[in-house]
Amino acid sequence: MTEPLTINDLKNRAQRRVPKMFFDYADSGSWTETTYRANEADFADIKLRQRVLVDMTNRSLKSTMLGEEVAMPVALAPTGMTGMQHANGEMLAAQAAEEFGVPFTLSTMSICSIEDVASATKKPFWFQLYVMRDRGFVESLLERAKAAKCSALVLTLDLQVLGQRHKDIRNGLSAPPKFTPKHVWQMATRPAWCMGMLGTKRRSFGNIVGHVKGVGDLSSLASWTADQFDPQLSWDDVEWIRQRWGGKLILKGIMDSKDAEIAAKTGADALIVSNHGGRQLDGAPSSISVVEEIADTVGERIEVFMDGGIRSGQDVLKALCLGAKGVFIGRPFLYGLGAGGRQGVSKALDIIAKELDTTMALCGRRDIRTADKSMLYRK
């Protein structure tokens, strides 16, 4: 089989290895998917300035995110059901991130639990929190993340209600998967995936099942989310969580400068410009199209990260030039995981790092921390 050279190569390979319902879960946005597509497409409109005859030796992609040293300013985004792209997916992705030297963020809605990921890694990882109506359960999640020595909490603000993803409904998505003829067929045609799943006990939501009274299996993600996620979440709750957590806090899902202003006053350490990878408010602009305004507004007061649509090192560089201190990737690592487990995630990181390094050099820079707007053509 030919060596994957791009994130798209990994995506194609993942499509051949992962059952349709789980591949579609990753490769989908809400409703018309306009925002999902714009997240990727809008990067193409940003043009990099080519510079020549500049010393390009001794280049460095090293930077910091939240004060932590990173091999490149690219973190793995929290993604639900990652352990359905590949058996033990969260543990393998966390190991690949640790080996590479970038942060891994575990979703509340993961298949492997906080404790599973802690047992598979040596360095601290980050934990993403969805706020449920049951505050006792939220507190217990925070305690478990602290016990696992998670070094930052990513609080997701843009999923108080769930945006509809048509593919998930049509596919009858669930974890563990149902055993209807359609689902059995989808799995039977992916034998390597099945072998992996037969070899693990982690096939449902590891942070939830067995930890919440009365929840034995979450067969319908959408209805459970509708019942449990708190639609009344407010800025006061952010303060409540900040106090209970007591460590580094990142607010995820900011798309508006006014919200960014409020976020900067909460005492949080960072915010992520994000529209949830085009999975929530369809019709919202792409993240890359608003990152500059938000970074200009609050970037001096709070660390600004972004995610959404990054598929190459060029995209990472453009986001950094526009003011992001670092970026998160969701689908690129999920495709790597689906394509080849831990090695596939390492491959995704390698591809992005090599593209970033060469692109930075061709723009005449040697240190990624110096990326700025002067490297772009301005309209």
Ligand SMILES: Cc1cc2nc3c(=O)[nH]c(=O)nc-3n(C[C@H](O)[C@H](O)[C@H](O)COP(=O)(O)O)c2cc1C
């Ligand atoms: C399959 C999938 C599941 C996701 N689950 C979560 C989640 O559990 N929590 C969360 O905060 N964001 C979640 N996200 C959003 C990501 O954290 C991130 O914002 C998004 O993937 C970035 O866009 P990209 O995939 O284009 O890189 C999910 C995204 C995908 C693709």
